[in-house]
Amino acid sequence: xxxxxxxxxxxxxxxxxxxxxxxxxxxxxxxxxxxxxxxxxxxxxxxxxxxxxxxxxxxxxxxxxxxxxxxxxxxxxxxxxxxxxxxxxxxxxxxxxxxxxxxxxxxxxxxxxxxxxxxxxxxxxxxxxxxxxxxxxxxxxxxxxxxxxxxxxxxxxxxxxxxxxxxxxxxxxxxxxxxxxxxxxxxxxxxxxxxxxxxxxxxxxxxxxxxxxxxxxxxxxxxxxxxxxxxxxxxxxxxxxxxxxxxxxxxxxxxxxxxxxxxxxxxxxxxxxxxxxxxxxxxxxxxxxxxxxxxx
Numbered sequence: 001x002x003x004x005x006x007x008x009x010x011x012x013x014x015x016x017x018x019x020x021x022x023x024x025x026x027x028x029x030x031x032x033x034x035x036x037x038x039x040x041x042x043x044x045x046x047x048x049x050x051x052x053x054x055x056x057x058x059x060x061x062x063x064x065x066x067x068x069x070x071x072x073x074x075x076x077x078x079x080x081x082x083x084x085x086x087x088x089x090x091x092x093x094x095x096x097x098x099x100x101x102x103x104x105x106x107x108x109x110x111x112x113x114x115x116x117x118x119x120x121x122x123x124x125x126x127x128x129x130x131x132x133x134x135x136x137x138x139x140x141x142x143x144x145x146x147x148x149x150x151x152x153x154x155x156x157x158x159x160x161x162x163x164x165x166x167x168x169x170x171x172x173x174x175x176x177x178x179x180x181x182x183x184x185x186x187x188x189x190x191x192x193x194x195x196x197x198x199x200x201x202x203x204x205x206x207x208x209x210x211x212x213x214x215x216x217x218x219x220x221x222x223x224x225x226x227x228x229x230x231x232x233x234x235x236x237x238x239x240x241x242x243x244x245x246x247x248x249x250x251x252x253x254x255x256x257x258x259x260x261x262x263x264x265x266x267x268x269x270x271x272x273x274x275x276x277x278x279x280x281x282x283x284x285x286x287x288x289x290x291x292x293x294x295x296x
Contacts, residue, residue, distance in 0.1 A: 001192050001222055001234055001262075002262075002272055004234070006018070007037050007286050008284050009054075010241065012168075014214070015176075015198055016140070017196040017197065018176070019194045019196070020156075021180065021192060025068055025074075026268070033063070033294065033296075035060075035062045036062075037290070037291045038059050038291075039289035039290070040289075041056055042107045042287055045248060045282060049120065049124070050120055050122050052120075052245075052247050055114065057085045058082070059084075060080050065078075071146070072147075073144065075143050077139070077140070077142075080137035081134055081137065082168065084115070084132055084168065085115060086113050086131060089113075091112060122244070130165040135165075136162060136164075141156070141158075142157075143156075150182050151182070153178070153180075154177065155176075157175055173201070174198060178195070179196070187224070189223055190222045192218075192221075193217070194218045195217050198213070206242070209244055209245050210241070211241055216236065216239070217237050218237070220233055230261070230262045232258075233258065234259075235257055236254070238284070240253050241254075248282050249282045249283065253283060254285050255280045255285055256279075257277050258274055258275070258277075260272055261274070268296065270294070272292065272293050272294075275289065
């Protein structure tokens, strides 16, 4: 299934833990991928004297190169380009949430397609983040080991290469490990689950409220519909990124649902289109994400 990495900058600027799918060995040692995620976020929370607002559309385009050293070991390198905007899609997102009977009260009181990203914390710290068109994100280097056809482990290091304004990149290194289990329930049904742990040192204006150790888990199912066409869905959970802010939106865990379509071609190429949704209000999940990707 597709990998999942938090898109919310409040989350992504803290943890390097993500959901890493099982990587099957290929006789073609080199492979490449490109993925795009575009999300709409509206989060507003206040408990005097603390307050938090994130109203933005967010972009991440990630380029990856994977190399199989052997049938057991592989390495991967990923570089991302990111952006944060006032956007254009608030009207479409409002219509979509009305269709599925989800009410976003924070969206109702905010001007449409207007950027906002700011914190006021209990100690008086006040921070405002800037919108930006495009920047390099933190790069990720990964080493993986396939213990069997059903289980793999990876060790992942991110480096502080982001050129975006303060508060979007981690500003420091992060280290994480992800264990992935793959279970073929039948010829058309595949279960995949991940369990990850990581550490990121404190950094920046919010350092006194930042957690440094993190865990994440995902569970999902891929179902072959016909031929090489499949649908998938999974649930991603991440432990809290912050503590002591008095704001549930910052101090709670993240829960995200991801679902979509995968097409696998005879030449080995695979592409997918997916959608992410935050099923739990007032947490670190992004309200709506469109995803697309290709590997070859």
